[in-house]
Amino acid sequence: MSDRFLCQQCILPSTFPGISFNEKGVCNHCQRYKGEDATVALQEKYEQKFLKLLEERKTKSSYDVIVAYSGGKDSTYTLDVFVNRYQLRVLALTFDNTFISPKALVNIGKVCGSLGVDSLIIKPAPQVLRKIFRTAATQELYSAKTLERASTICTSCIGMVKGIVLRTALEKHIPFVGFGWSPGQAPVQSSVMRTNPALMQGTQKAILKPLLEIAGDAVLPYFVTEEQFTQKELFPWNIHPLAFLHYDEQDITERISQFGWERPNDTDPNSSNCTLNAFANQVHRKRYDFHPYVWEIANMVRTGVLSREEGIEKIEPPEDIKMVAYSQKELGVD
Amino acid sequence: MADNTTKIRTFIFDNFLFDAEEDALENDTSFLEQGIIDSTGVLELVDWLEEEFAISVADEELVPENLDSVNLLSAYITRKTS
């Protein structure tokens, strides 16, 4: 048994990389936190920045924004925000990792229909993805820092999502890329940001290298090409509206139910679209002795979006055995 | 200059590499290509630069030429503070 303990304020555990505590049991991240007022002022500043960009960059000949649409709660709300709050023409791109819950697929259809949004679903051949997930389940592929924020399986999947969304934006000349990152997943400072081609190229290499070793050239269609990296003027702005808008889980769930969205009953408490997530979490928890969602949930506890008890409820219970077993069987691993 | 290099290395180890060995990072290793820093990590880095060296980092300065290794960062800080 480990003698793991949690920060008295935000729930980050003593097993978290690089963590330290003061004599009151409060972690270094909480000690650095500047308070809610600072956050609200910044949120307003970033929404204004986005509105100003919209005036300059709205196009006639293509979509205004392409959204990485998983069918989960947060990205559904993100679609709603772009359509109804900002009146934009949206393309919803769904990367079906072959583990999307059947109920989430129903949600995707209903929500896009109800919001009047074009939907593009890319579902890679299962063989390729499963080879990647199987390898990620048995060995580490990424740096220590990456693992603070997500499991190895999740990081592989999200790397492909980011790649294919950016690639599609470049191909279709779409000026904005939208993500439904919750305020815990991405800081408000990153909520309105021009994609820097050179930075992106470096980041892509780090994700792509292990995937190429596992699956070969089959993964290349999900990433930006060398030639595209030279088309600097086409690079879109990344927008994460949930980081600069008020975020309340219950309000969001109520709001999106108007568009036909229903919470799937076949996913774990931290995902509202993916049936692989419970297994990915379990592998990570066993490997590192902390929950891969604890970083984002601790951020939400620290900033008052969730209570400490709600946070603990999301990360402490063991993963659902049945869901873990389902993924293990599908992937053919123990 | 030498002083900045030590500060940068300490920051990178404390916040990105954690308990890795000292020789896990050469001063000209690319943070991005090695996956040491990603796009969110860049913001963490900028926060630290602004606080530690009392400089302001403009959006257009967020390029690998300024930030993508201990040596490049050190040179950037020298330019900004001289």
Ligand SMILES: [Zn+2]
């Ligand atoms: Zn804390």
